[in-house]
Amino acid sequence: MATVHLYKGRRWFGWYNSPGSYTVAKRYGRLPNSRLWDAVFPGVNEEPATTFGLDGKQGPKYIAAYSGTVIEQTGHIASLLESRTKELEETEVETRRTTPMMVTVVEVKNVVFADVLDVPWMSAKHALLASFPIVISVAACVLCAAVNDWYSCSLILLGIMANGLSCLVIGSARLVLKTPQPASNVPPGDGIFVTNHGITVLKGEEKDVNAITKGAFVLEMSGGPEYRAVGICSLLLVAQFVLQLLLIPQASLFGQVMFVSSLAASWLYTLFLSSLEKEKLQAEVVHAMLARPRMTKFQLNNRTAAAVFTALILADRASNSSYKPNSRKVLDSILPNDTKVWRAWRLKVLQQLDLVGGVRKFDLEQCKLKGFDSEGNDKALLMTLLHDAQQAYEGYVQEIVQRSHFPPL
Secondary structure (H helix, E strand, O other), X not given: OOOOOOOEOHHHOOOOOOOOHHHHHHHHOOOOOOHHHHHHOOOOXXXXXXXXXXXXXXXXXXXXXXXXXXXXXXXXXXXXXXXXXXXXXXXXXXXXXXXXXEXXXXXXXXXXXXXXXXXXXXXXXXXXXXXXXXXXXXXXHXXXXXXXXXXXXXXXXXXXXXXXXXXXXXXXXXXXXXXXXXXXXXXXXXXXXXXXXXXXXXXXXXXXXXXXXXOEEEEEOOOOOOOHHHHHHHHHHHHHHHHHHHHHHHOOHHHHXXXXXXXXXXXXXXXXXXXXXXXXXXXXXXXXXXXXOEEEEEEEOOHHHHHHHHHHHHHOOOOOOOOOOOHHHHHHHXXXXXXXXXXXXXXXXXXXXXXXXXXXXXXXXXXXXXXXXXXXXXXXXXXXXXXXXXXXXXXXXXXXXXXXXXXXX
């Protein structure tokens, strides 16, 4: 049932005698919020989206380049986008080789803020597979009735009704995206996610980026917050488990074979559903919600080059733009090193990042640095780091400026 909200029409394909009804009842029986249902199904009451695995994951840290916003821990939507970026093929930018780091650029625009998210229809193959346990369960029920084995017939029918009604009630919830709307005349929402393995650059308006950094899935179910219908379905699933456990030994051998056959067919279909990666399905919904943004992934072969490459992308803006990104915060969030060499390097890099138009040069020419010996180790390290920055700039010009992957907003 965890995927029932991720496909249109999925809720109509639950009419089969399913195993594991007690486990399902214990899981979803905690959703109803009242003293009665808390006594029947004790445990912590959760929101519907959390109960069905549509919320609760922790996303990466977010640093906004223009507004100064820092979100130490984003939510489920950001986590799904991060997992989506891992599937992209990367383009390598030639730099000094140490530890490779990925930089993924996501251009977000025209996010769909609909009352109900548009989830995909079940495929014909999926619908055909979903019909398999239904046909087997109904056929087993009819055959048991034909040989007057009313124990097996009624117990299979009970399983069909309990699972079918539960899917129908739970699947009737509407999946929506809740996100705060920014004030008017806010700066662009460009920013970065920073993780141990890479950086994700978001480019877009604040309202669109908010859908990723502050948005959340919400399941709107009727009857909340008590959700009495869900409680009744959970009780019905418990009754299915208890009655089938106690009464199926009273059935004939043929009826028991039919009962087990219906459970086996349902188990095979459940196995198929388990093979579908729920997070992948959710990531596809998010990708569609974001109007299928352009995503390009680059591999930089050291963290210094990745930091400069990221800062260059964020600093790229129209010449008439009145907004200026906080490049220092971007660099500090990726490279928090605070030594004499790194401070000198950061000063030189920031001078070049602040240029609008023209050619940037990350070298020691015309750069008077006090406290550095002409042939000392510190100066050699500084030259290496500046060379990394220069390589990142050359890769930026080649891969983004010349190919116009992401024009300034």
